[in-house]
Amino acid sequence: METVECRVVIRFLYLRGRTPKETFDEMKDIYGEDAPSYDVVKHWHRQFKCGRTLVETAPILGGPQSSIHEDTIQQVEFTILEDRRITVRQLAQDVKINCGKQERVQSSQALLTMCQENQEEFFDRLITQDETWVHHYDPETKAQSKQWRHYDSPSPKKARVQPSAAKKLREAIKSERRGMLTKGVRLLQDNAPVHNAHVAQTKARSCGYEILPHLPYPPDLAPSDFHLFPVMKVFLKGKLFSDDEMLISEVKS
CATH class of the missing domain: 1.10.10 (Arc Repressor Mutant, subunit A)
Known part of the structure; x- marks a missing residue:
């Protein structure tokens, strides 16, 4: 069927x-x-x-059709043989094929169409996510650990340490956005391998999430990478947490 x-x-x-x-x-x-x-x-x-x-x-992302024609392939091969140091961008300009723009157009049109159907409902069901590691202990940076000292004072000693690791979406949606699971979640996430993995995609769909197409490397869709994670990690550096609960409490504070 x-x-x-x-x-x-x-x-x-x-x-x-x-x-x-x-x-x-x-x-x-x-x-x-x-x-x-x-x-x-x-x-x-x-x-x-x-x-x-x-x-x-929604349209499946992929390269433009013109880039897989036999004539285009031969032209690309000939151009590379002439100059093996040519960049991908320059190659695309010389052969007159798109270099990622088609994917952006297709993704943008798919999301815009979905949004225009019902804008309020679209944003009401939208979840954007990214992830970062937080540690029970993360050493201070060199800049953070600087100290004033006299010219003949001994250098401060630092222990060699490695950050430890700790890492959850459905439970967060339940507690922070009540009712969304009933309406249906639209999940917008970046194209990191961990998100595109078959296991991750299957698990998300089994939870009832609709996975939206995503533009390649759009900084505006991952504000947490620029406005949240860097500040949070500076705040956590140098602090020691004995268990997950203390770490989670400090991250949420």
Whole structure:
């Protein structure tokens, strides 16, 4: 059963007032082994209940088609053989192919279309996230540990230490944004390998999250990297925490 066809049928039955269980049973009777799983049916019922009308998936990011044509490939190879030190940007200009712009356009259009359908509901369900490590002990930087001393005073001794490690999203949403899990979460995160890993993507979808397409390296979508994490880490450096609870309490304070 085609994916779009499956979603159209689920939407039709949803609009007829069927419950997820009734929809699943009816599709199972008609399509047999080709019918979607109950989890899929329940997920799309939730999406339509939250106001979604589109059944198509957002465009898949990828390079422009012109860059994979045989003529273009030969031209790229010839250009590289002429100058093996040529940069990717210069190569794209010489061969007249896009260098990442197409991905940005596709992602922007997909998100803009989704937002224009219902702007208030779009932002009400949106979660942006990034992560950073915090440690039970993180040594002070060289600048932080500077001391005034007399010219003949001995240099201060420092112990060689290594930072220790400690690291959670569904529980945070439950406590900080009550009701969002019921509406359905739209997860917008960067393209770090830990986020794009199959295990991470599967886990997020099993929790009912809709993963939105993300622009390559957009600083405006990760304000925590610039306005939160650096200040927080400076604040935590040099402090010793005996357990996770003390560390979490200090991070939240």
